[in-house]
Amino acid sequence: MAVCVYRTSRVVVQGITGKEGRYHALACRDYGTKVVAGVTPGKGGMDVEGIPVYNTMEEAVQNNHPNVSLIFVPPPFAADAILEAVGSGIKTIVCITEGIPVLDMVKVKRVIEKENVTLIGPNCPGIITPGATKIGIMPGHIFKRGSVGIISRSGTLLYETADQITKAGLGQSTCVGIGGDPIIGTDYIYWLERFEQDPETEAVMMVGEIGGNAEEKAAEYVKNHMKKPVFAFIAGRTAPPGRRMGHAGAIIMGKSGTAEYKYEVLRASGVHTIENPGYIGETIYKTLKEEYSL
Template identity: 60%
Template sequence: MSILLNKDSKVLVQGITGRSGLFHTQQCRDYGARIVAGVTPGKGGVHIEGIPVFNTVEEAVHYTGANVSMIFVPPPAAADAILEAADAGLELAVCITEGIPVRDMVLARRILDGKKMRLVGPNCPGVITPGACKVGIMPGYIHMPGKIGVVSRSGTLTYEAVKQLTEVGLGQSTCVGIGGDPIIGMKFIDVLALFNEDPKTEAVFMIGEIGGGAEEEAARWIRDNMKKPVAAFIAGVTAPPGRRMGHAGAIITGGKGRAEDKIRVLTECGVHVAPSPTRMGATMLAALQK
């Protein structure tokens, strides 16, 4: 078991004919993901790298039985691509696209309420169940199958965390990058709830950043519901206030969203917080031994 993805997941790629869409499709397939279809409007009927391409998601699902979508569609059409995936009855869409306007995402997110499809992202590294399936742009080689669930708002910092976990001998059940945008699909709590019920996951590592209140919200949920040990790291302890640190997500405004506050709340709620980004793996190990 694992969450969201397993070796039987059948993946279609929306925007497969774009440069990065195709590159990452190949990378995912090399890792072992079952890529069954591609979707690019106007290019239906061709094969690319042996993968059949369809005009619509609905068609692709009908002919291939795909249940997961990986989205590389450019920003102006990306929100529409998400909704198309939901309408076609997929279980999961992982949207890698960076730069979708907030107004589009507010509406898309609202339409997803009440639909069964889960959305991860946008602007995220994706989801990987090590040794089984990869739907995203993360480097596969740093991962190792195991018992730690990883959930993160960051991209490359997640790779750093995963590498440290692997180095201390802790493999991962599933790693989920939820993305750093203001409007996202699954939030920390949604992923934590799945890890809580997953028999394969024994503990969780969570990576947060300054800005917003999602980490505090997650901390309280962990205190009230989580049956497994949780360790965390919050980036941005030394970030200057009021500046946008490269992401739409990471900004401190009006004294809200500071790292110290997040660390305090997490600690109060029983989460083991890594004191330094060099000690993420070690902190997870310590949390397991308690």
């Protein structure tokens, strides 16, 4: 099984003729992902190494029947691109774009909630089911099919975590980067729920960071609904308050949102917290073996 994206997922890449869009569309295809179409307004009729390019999402959907969209459109036009994908009937959207204005995302969020669309990101590395499909910009070779599901707010930190888990002798069922912005399409809870139902996933790793209260809300969910073991690391323990640490979402305001507070809440909810990021893989491996005999 796995979660949300599968070998059968058919992907359309919006912004496929840009430098990044092109590179990653081809890298995804090389990984085994079915990249069936691309969209760039004004470039319809072209092809990117055999992938047909259309002017509109509507045409792409009519001709090649994609069911997932992967977006590389620049920030001023990205919100519109997401809404175009929604308008064409796509129900799973991965938006890589970093730097979308918050008030644009406020509007997008209203629409995707109403239309029941799963939006991954924005400002995220995408989603991968190792060995089956990669819809995003992550380096495929560090992932190995296995039993741990990963949910991460940060991109490179997702790679670091997956790499450690692979090196510890485990693997991943599905890994998703939910994005580092203040407003994102899906939160931890969305993915925790799906990982809990997924027969292939035996444990879940949450990679969080300072700012907001998404980890706190996730902790509450874990306490009430999760039977599978959940692990968590929170980045930014040493970050000074009031400063935005790269991600627009990673900023400490007041007491809540600090790493200490998040760890406290997570621990109290039965989450296995990992406070040293050098020991993520090792801790998961040992805990699963010793406490869960997995």
